[in-house]
Amino acid sequence: MIGRARDRRTIRSRYGAAPKGSPPLSALTALGHFLAGPFIVLAGIFTSRVVPGRRHIVAVLTMGMLAAGFAWAGSFAVDGWMDRNLQALGRYTEASVEVKDAPFADIINVEAVRAGVDPTLVAAMISQQSGWQSESVSWRGGRGLMNVTPSVWRQFNPNSACNGEHASPKTGADCIYDVEQNIRTGCSYLRNLIDMYGGRITLALAAYASGIDYVEAYEQAGGTGEPPAPAFSEYYGTLRQVLTFWREARSAEGSSDVAAALRLMSIRKVLGYVAAGLSGLMLLWAALRYRPGV
Known part of the structure; x- marks a missing residue:
């Protein structure tokens, strides 16, 4: 063991540090591991032959936090769009x-x-x-x-x-x-x-x-x-449908803003599902991984 360490030091001193991958290649590799994280963790739930590494766990947790953060921030953007478009709708009543x-x-x-x-x-x-x-x-x-x-x-x-x-x-x-x-x-x-x-x-x-x-x-x-939306979910369902119909009926007046608002509402909803799904995935994996007797 000591001899191998001495040999490695000799190689470094004689030839310099061992070559590393190029920055672009390293970045792509890291991105691949990051994106594969949820799939590796999911596979680890169903088979013991796949053991998620720390990087995969970190990837899932990071994705979940990002999705939750964007969904939370998106709620403010959607509310702003809603206010502007509802003001426009009020002018046309x-x-x-x-x-x-x-x-x-x-x-x-x-x-x-x-x-x-x-x-x-x-x-x-x-x-x-x-x-x-x-x-x-x-x-x-x-x-x-x-x-x-x-x-x-x-x-x-x-x-x-x-x-x-x-x-x-x-x-x-x-x-x-x-x-x-x-x-x-x-x-x-x-x-x-x-x-x-x-x-x-x-x-x-x-x-x-x-x-x-x-x-x-x-x-x-x-x-x-x-x-507020949490206390009035039925109203937001009504509002979305009314805005959609109004946009189609008034295609020449404010349709781009209404369309953007509707897209943001959909994106916020999807991000919420993604965050919840990733959180559930981690909880399930942890429950199986650390259950008694394992």
Whole structure:
């Protein structure tokens, strides 16, 4: 052993340090080990012939932290995009852009203009709320195309013989399930919410999707800005679908910003899944690797 060490020192002193790989090649090798980390760890779960090294463990942990960090940072970017695009959407709530390629387009155009809201916004709400099903009933009790709740129906139709509580089908022309009456009531309610919140379309859509009670509680608690996503996940699902429909209907107005916002929402979601998946992979590997008797 001493002789071998002496021989190595002799070689170094005579010929210099042993040659190393070129920087580009070393970098590519390190990158390869880094990218292979999750696969090596995954293989190590199923077979004892593959033993992940420290570099593979570090790679998985680093990837997980990066994905979580980017997802967290991306949430702020998405919120910024959302604010700007929702402000743009708010400016168009009273514009009369006709809906053409959609069911009940004629009724939507007439009733939206009557209420003073953008027909494309109404169509987006119908698409999200009921999927164009005129006899739809939501988990919150909303009925018809625009998921009008019985209480909202009675508020805007005090003289109606229909109280809005019954199941489908409709009982007459003056019924919560009647397409025209349902759209008219939904448009009036949406306009009322937009006015109530001073044109803040975010809060108007929030109240329409999940109820005024949530928005009131949020504001009474001293909340500023928009409702937080963790406490209002249903609203963000509504918002995404409304923005998508609005972008398609208004391709010439602000579509690039809306498209970018939607892409960021998708990227943030994917990064969240990646971070969770890598964390789960490490936990599973550690549980199997360090279980008693191993």
